Amino acid sequence: MADDLICANRICLLDEHTANRIAAGEVVERPASVVKELVENSIDAGATAITVTLEEGGKDLIKITDNGCGMTRDDAVMSLQRHATSKIRSADDLDAIATLGFRGEALPSIASVSVMEVVSRHESDINGVRLEIEAGTIINLESVGAPQGTSISVRKLFFNTPARLKFLKTSQTELSHITDLIGRFAIAYPSIYFRLVHGSREVLTSSATGNPLNSITQVLGKDVAKQLAPISFETPAMRISGFVSNPSLTRINRNEQILFVNGRPIKSRTVTHAVDQAYRGVLQPGRYPVAIVFVDVVPELVDVNVHPTKAEVKFSSEHEVHSAVYKAVNSALMQGAAAPTISDHPRRPAQPLHLTPDELRPQQPSLLPSAEVNMDAFREALARRREEALSAEDKEDPFVWQKGEGVPVEESPVPEAESETPRTVALRSVKVIGQARNTYIIAQCD
Numbered sequence: 001m002a003d004d005l006i007c008a009n010r011i012c013l014l015d016e017h018t019a020n021r022i023a024a025g026e027v028v029e030r031p032a033s034v035v036k037e038l039v040e041n042s043i044d045a046g047a048t049a050i051t052v053t054l055e056e057g058g059k060d061l062i063k064i065t066d067n068g069c070g071m072t073r074d075d076a077v078m079s080l081q082r083h084a085t086s087k088i089r090s091a092d093d094l095d096a097i098a099t100l101g102f103r104g105e106a107l108p109s110i111a112s113v114s115v116m117e118v119v120s121r122h123e124s125d126i127n128g129v130r131l132e133i134e135a136g137t138i139i140n141l142e143s144v145g146a147p148q149g150t151s152i153s154v155r156k157l158f159f160n161t162p163a164r165l166k167f168l169k170t171s172q173t174e175l176s177h178i179t180d181l182i183g184r185f186a187i188a189y190p191s192i193y194f195r196l197v198h199g200s201r202e203v204l205t206s207s208a209t210g211n212p213l214n215s216i217t218q219v220l221g222k223d224v225a226k227q228l229a230p231i232s233f234e235t236p237a238m239r240i241s242g243f244v245s246n247p248s249l250t251r252i253n254r255n256e257q258i259l260f261v262n263g264r265p266i267k268s269r270t271v272t273h274a275v276d277q278a279y280r281g282v283l284q285p286g287r288y289p290v291a292i293v294f295v296d297v298v299p300e301l302v303d304v305n306v307h308p309t310k311a312e313v314k315f316s317s318e319h320e321v322h323s324a325v326y327k328a329v330n331s332a333l334m335q336g337a338a339a340p341t342i343s344d345h346p347r348r349p350a351q352p353l354h355l356t357p358d359e360l361r362p363q364q365p366s367l368l369p370s371a372e373v374n375m376d377a378f379r380e381a382l383a384r385r386r387e388e389a390l391s392a393e394d395k396e397d398p399f400v401w402q403k404g405e406g407v408p409v410e411e412s413p414v415p416e417a418e419s420e421t422p423r424t425v426a427l428r429s430v431k432v433i434g435q436a437r438n439t440y441i442i443a444q445c446d
């Protein structure tokens, strides 16, 4: 009778399974999306160790095991229902979200497009619970012995959504998305031990020392880590911290620009634009610095409920965030780095401004230990290198590291939309007269 009333006309209320499948279309794009949601749940559960096991890039198996608080039998059953969450209680809580999850959508969405197994034991229980779920329906529920924490296995992802299944890329490509993601989490949560295993191969482990530089070294490598300078800026509402690369270390894309807002890996035009602005005039066009930027902002000033996979956020004052990030990066560059500029007095450095680990931290024999970066040593070493560079004259090459130039900086407004399309410049009466270092076109105009 009730169903008849609900579906009396042309418009019908969709059943829970259909609604979950539709939600999955937004939340679960590929294996990496599943890993993201499950790892976020583990972090929210207070886990200090998270293991991700994959088969075939996650297409055959994704298994996430954590040592977090675990779930009781009732909660484990409840967790598979749409809009069931332990993280918020009412709409008011949306204004100050302190957890990574809050929608109560991830588990039912993933369960609706896979074959899932949940094994969990809550810290207060003696026995654990095991659930088997197929396409969103619980087909088995039993008590089991289990360590405290939760282990969720997802098999046959998209088995009932052929269009999505076809869209999946090779195992290697899917694995690389997941490796990238776990690397980001390892950097953002340096106190959590992360382990990523693909088949019989261990792909990544983080040592959980609590020091982000150690995680960065493990994820991005020693050569990158030793060329990073710390950034820091604080306002009453936010704190910017992280690391940016010496201008001699650049990339052809932004893959090594890693941003976190309140511990959440995100993409933000505001933050990337602020970083670009700080490096303006320092880097060649088309080159990007390595940057790891943590924005910690009071939860009331950031809306995390703006993107289906929570990959973007909205700041209540984008300008304030832009300005803070810009100042943090700019001040690190002004204190420690010089800008390569074209000069009438041709000179160039004898070698690039690479700092050795010892120069970064003279007191510490090993690379990037848990101590803070010694900024004084960093600046001194850079100044020394710059002096060396300036004394090495080379009349054939018109590119120099100019002493005392710093970074030519000027803040510009945050762009409305980021465009990867190069700016078109009217090239009226420009005559090409040569090329330098196989990179720069030298032109003359009227």
Ligand SMILES: Nc1ncnc2c1ncn2[C@@H]1O[C@H](COP(=O)(O)OP(=O)(O)OP(=O)(O)O)[C@@H](O)[C@H]1O
Pocket (backbone or CB within 6 Å): 037, 041, 042, 045, 066, 068, 069, 070, 071, 079, 080, 084, 085, 086, 087, 100, 101, 102, 103, 104, 105, 106, 107, 108, 149, 150
């Ligand atoms: N690994 C875990 N350990 C403990 N509890 C968990 C774990 N995973 C899920 N849960 C519980 O299940 C609930 C539902 O998880 P789900 O991911 O679907 O929603 P959410 O995290 O609350 O919100 P969102 O959809 O935004 O991720 C969580 O609120 C949490 O209480």
Ligand SMILES: [Mg+2]
Pocket (backbone or CB within 6 Å): 037, 040, 041, 100, 101, 102, 106, 107
């Ligand atoms: Mg969640």
